[in-house]
Amino acid sequence: MGWDNTGQESAGDDPPGDRPGGDFEPFVDLNAAAAVCAAQLPAIGLIWWIGTELGDDYGGSPYGLFLLLALACLLVVAPLVLPFVGLAHAVVQIVPADHLARLASRHVRGPVWAWHLVSIPVLGAAWAALAAVLWDWPFVITALLLTALGVLPALGLAYLRRRTRITGRPRGFWGVWLPSLFASVTLFLLVFVGGVLGTVTGLVKDYEPPRLTADELTGVWRGEDGAALRLRPGGRAELAELPTESESGDWLAEPPFAVCEGAGTWFLSREGRRDGVVVRLDGGCGRQTRWTIGGTELDPELFVLFGDPDAGDLRILKRG
Structure with a gap:
């Protein structure tokens, strides 16, 4: 993987060792992708929780054991787990999609970040097909969810690469994980405020079970x-x-x-x-x-x- 985001690589490019990141460039990219992936997870978890609260509770207590465990996970376990989950997401979808994007940019004109966004649903469909075969997951819904999960990391990785080209050196470990922490908190608060406003204004409706004859x-x-x-x-x-x-x-x-x-x-x-x-x-x-x-x-x-x-x-x- 390179840091050139135009897709116009040529023989006159600098050798890998003279580019930002040098021989460690793949690891720098993976670290950046994992940080961006992890940043969106708390907000996604909150969206999922809001969806379950607005959906059918199947007669369970809203203050049950599951909710207590979820809160404990959010407050204690999540900061330790999120980096590994973000790394797993980067390894199975974001980085392979980036490889496909760079391969496409060598044959077709266009920026790598745009081809990266095109490659994200391709990888999402591949994993959705595997999940449908192994676990009988719904293919279309799974593919759409995986595609949505990959958009922000692809754009975030492109932004970090652009900053690296401007400064001439890649960001270190904390240089990507501290912004990831701030972005994570910001996204979480935006979803939380949006959920509260949606409930207050009536845009978000409570669940109503069907009335069947x-x-x-x-x-x-x-x-x-x-x-x-x-x-x-x-x-x-x-x-x-x-x-x-x-x-x-x-x-x-x-x-x-x-x-x-x-x-x-x-x-x-x-x-x-x-x-x-x-x-x-x-x-x-x-x-x-x-x-x-x-x-x-x-x-x-x-x-x-x-x-x-x-x-x-x-x-x-x-x-x-």
Whole structure:
């Protein structure tokens, strides 16, 4: 990797040892890329947290164990972890995309930073395809997220290179990580203030679960480990490997539910804060279980939180 950001490298360029960074240039680039990647992570984490708070909480307590652990991670662990996460991001996406950008700039005119931005979605799509094959992640959403995560580091790396060309020497370790710290705090505060203003002005709406009719609920709902619930018109239900409230109702049991199958009945319940589907199995397996309606109008879900509301076992059913 070089520091020339025009893409017009020629035989008359200075040898690598005479350029800013010299023989250590690849390590200087990697350090700068890792610092820029790490700078955006707290703000991204806050955006994710705001999104989860505005989304379905699946009946969990807003002051549960997860939130306490998240705050502890933010205050104590995050400053130690962020540099390594930023380095990992730089290694798997930012630096390889930079290599592709420099390869393209040797054959097609244009600044390296522009080709870097073009290469970011290429690497994002490659990793999204791998994640889709290995872990069944949604390809389009994953590719878009990885692309968004790479834009700011690519622009930040281009800025640091430009500053290096102007000053004639690369920034040292603290020369990139201290600005990364200040940028991280600034981005975090901007997202925080934006979230507060959006909530106060009403631009950010609280989550509203969908209101479904009995006819809209009929059909097959599937979950993990082969769980399936078929809701038939007229109130009949068929269960297969479906988690159900255990006979004992013991929160501390492991697991805190029974796995049942067979036939039963169901009805739409509009009692309480949220609508739900009450399923009762014919026979002696488990007890009557209320599956709460969640998700969205276009992608509805049924869920139950078994055990402790603060750290229970969440089971979700989606349209089969």
